[in-house]
Amino acid sequence: MAKKKEGWKELPIGAIIVEPGSSRKFKTGDWREGKKPVVDKDKCTNCLFCWISCPDSAIIVKDGEMKGFNLDYCKGCGICFTQCPVNAIEMVDEEKE
């Protein structure tokens, strides 16, 4: 982020962005307002309802298994918490961690 911004001769023609998904360099995790999601894997059934409902692709899934949250991007909205059918996700105060 601290990189010096390009001059006009260095930028690609027509303001195009050539790197797909470059937004991942922009971390939105610091948008959370004090609450973050935690999952109780004993309760989790890997239904992936949290994953399909996340606006920020911040649910980590590997081989069909829910592995937790990518807090670099999680904005703390709590939709996953409302969508979990077995109440395995809780929103907890970040300070208390």
Add this chain to the structure above:
Amino acid sequence: MKVAAKTANEAMAEAMRQINPDVVAAYPITPSTEIVQIFSQFVADGLVDTEFVPVESEHSAASACTAAAAAGARVMTATASQGLALMNEVLFVTAGLRLPMVICEIARTLSAPINIHCDHSDTMDQRDTGWMQFYAEDSQEAYDLVIQAVKITEEAFLPAMVSADAFILSHSLQRIEMLDDKDVQNFIGEHKTPFSILDTDKPITVGPLDLQDYYFEHKRSEAQAMRDAGKVIEKVFSDFGKKFGRKYNLIEEYKMKDAKRAIVLMGSTAGTAKEVVDTLRADGEKVGLVKVFAFRPWPTEEVNQALKNAEYIGVMDRAEGMSGFGAPLFTEIRSSLYDENKNPDIYGYVYGLGGRDTTPGDIKKVFDDLKKVENGKKLDRNNYLGVRE
């Protein structure tokens, strides 16, 4: 080569057939409708491979062409007047995205009041869009400029419009020399693009949100492209001249070498003006004409060079500009010459609005006025030619 009688509409449609663009999205409007009609028939008869998109508005015509250009297609359309005005918002996008595209434009008034006849209000309205602008004097030039514009726009990475005067050119039969189809194809070559939004293996984002930290740099780069476009145009004009014998320049000088009094104008009126110059020259008057082909990019050096010996200049604008001062061509000329050591006396003449006929007498009046100034008479800086008081 083939000699034919063609209106500018027919000539530009023929040029489009020979160019055989990938995509044409167009909408009818008087007086450029014919271009679209004739081209539709070419499509229907299988004479071109073009995807023709009969859109529901000029806004969509420009939008579809712009997007098709971003997808790597060679694109063209035709329009006039309100159609061009409706495209305005999109024209900035085409140029800002640095996409090649050619519009066959028929110069017509803008409402209100509504009028379908010739003046340059429509193209002058678009002069800040980042599009190159060329003005034809006759069908031959309209035809030649459209073909050359394809190559220019693809090498300059800026879009271009070629303008021919409504009815005076669009609907008047003139003799033209047409190139062979294969010569046109060889001249324009295969269309290559640095990127395409149809390349899903190399996904790019086109048209992002640019904020305070990048917008200015992108605009600076676009401005440079326009500054550099003159060189591209000259190169293409030169290639065309070498291959086909008709050499164009950013401006055309007519008997300017020793001209003390000069008229500057664009488009079809040049034909009439040349006749008046000839008549006056026969009487020993040192008069000349500068016809501007490329209004964008503005050819400062060429204009100044052509006018370097002129002491009294009348600039004829077929658009008002509504600046409360001078019309567009007048202000450009006057601004260009400001840095010259000689300080010529420059007067503006707005003429021919709404298709008002411009006679040799009108043009002679401009030269006469300039002569009166030379003899010490005072003249208003900006004048109207051929309007009833």
Add this chain to the structure above:
Amino acid sequence: MGINLKELSKQEDFFTSGHRACAGCGPAIALRQALLVAGKDTVVSFSTGCMEVVSTIFPYTAWKVPYIHSLFENSAATMSGVEAAYNALKRKGKIKKDINLIAFGGDGGTYDIGLQALSGAMERGHNMLYICYDNQAYMNTGIQRSGATPYGASTTTSPSGKVIPGKTRRRKDLTEIMAAHNIPYAAQASISDWRDYMTKVEKARSIKGPKFIVVFAPCQLGWYYKKEDTIKIADMAVKSRFWPLYEVENGVHKITKDPKKVIPVEDWLKLQGRFRHLFKGENKKIIEEIQREVDMRWERLKKLEEAGL
């Protein structure tokens, strides 16, 4: 066919993290789900609006498929041009693959300023899918009423005041307007019912010609509810029959979800600040009017379906 989350989760997101949509953004969910079905060989066009602004702030893009934004009102015309280029270049052998073309727009860009371009594109029959994410107002510019804003809702240009109780006009029925273009597929979906929505996207993908889906995507900022409730609000809109899930395939209406337990529309309105003024004094009759209209529209839809129309 069939949406399998485990399978889908193995592929990457083509609309990815790091975009600047608000926490709990409904439209962001709509985009993600559509792109998961559409897959890699997809080209997207976008109208100006929230999702365009948040997803492509130079030099960052949340898109991993080719994306083009031109203007507010021309997403459909833009995709018309892409499709024309695709056809031309494919015919010349310059492109080999089959590519999905999806035009996106918000409700402002679709119901209102972009309706002409959309209508033209659908009538011309371009092989594309248009998806409207509907959050029922101009959210990008700060919650102004649109043709999609429902009757009674308070927005910044239809504010509830001492004499006017929010928006006084009904919203347009865009799905029916699109179906009236005699296109092969028009559907109404919601982010609450991802299976239904993604199935519709997949179905649309398999049909040649112009397709249209409007997906209900609540906006916590503009509707004034708690940000974790985005999907719950969408779900209640479906369960109250305010937002029926249905499709019109080749002119035939089919309800794709008939809520088992129907809730009063009042329960849904109550959770949203934009309807708060309706619960005061005289305005309560507006709630009854809204319920009557919801019932009437549902009945109409039922009759169309039963008649095989």
